[in-house]
Every structure is written in structure tokens, then in C-alpha cells.
Amino acid sequence: MFSVFITNEQSKYELDFAQIELAVQQVLEEAGIVSGEISVAVVDDPTIHQLNIQYLNHDYPTDVISFVLEREQTHLEGEIIVSVDTAVEVARDYQWDWRQEFLLYVIHGCLHLVGYDDKDPEAKVVMQQAERRHLMKFGIEHRIDPAE
DSSP states (O other): OEEEEEEEOOOSSOOOHHHHHHHHHHHHHHTTOOEEEEEEEEEOHHHHHHHHHHHHOOOSOOSEEEEEEEEOSSEEEEEEEEEHHHHHHHHHHHTSOHHHHHHHHHHHHHHHHTTOOOSSHHHHHHHHHHHHHHHHTTTOOOOOOTTO
């Protein structure tokens, strides 16, 4: 059995904690994870910017950061940090609800935890297919990236 712990470090936006937990569980189950603990921290842009500098040496805010703390065959412990500010901002550009963008970030971060990568074009396509598949479980059609 795995546990999902959610901390809300921001107060501007209402969050659907059940949806966040379900999204993480679905990604883990599909990946064959049967035990572990995943923490999801919801933060603002200044906080994720600082974490991006501190842990990844990137001097800018980002949408989501994830860290694998422990990984065995069917066991995973990890952290996902998601910026709700970035979700709101980017959702405006794509003209869809920020909650959908936010859920995409949660799924994206969790996919990284289970081994997906988006560094090269082929891996990115595979990851985007997984994102679409998981969003559809919530009845959400993946937004179209104008760069594609």
C-alpha cells in the first residue's frame, strides 16, 4: 500500500485534494508500484523558484519538481513540488482551466518519479502520451502545445 501526503503551502487557490491523491495513485498503480510514500507540496512561484535554485541550480520558477528518495522494484518514495502560480499563468496562455494545468503538473511530476523522462524528443512523446492517458481518466483532454 502506498500513501500520498499533500501539503498546501499557498492560500490563493482552492485545491481538490482527493483529485491530487487519485492522480498520483493512478500513475503509481499503472507503473506497478504497490508500496511507498509520495508527498505533494503545493507552493507559489517564489518558493519553487528558490527550490529550483537550491536543488537544480536553475534560476527561475518552474511548474513542477520531483525527487525520487527511494526506488525499488515495486516500492517508491518521492516528493513532488508543484507551483499553483505557474499553473494559473500558463493556463491563461492555453485558454483552459488552471485546475487542469495544475493536475497535468501533478501527473507530470509523478511520471518522472516512476521513470518517465522528457529530455529527448522520443521520450517526450512517450511521456506526453502518458499525460494524455492519465488526464483522460478525469475526463480532461490534454491541451495542445503551440510549439508542437
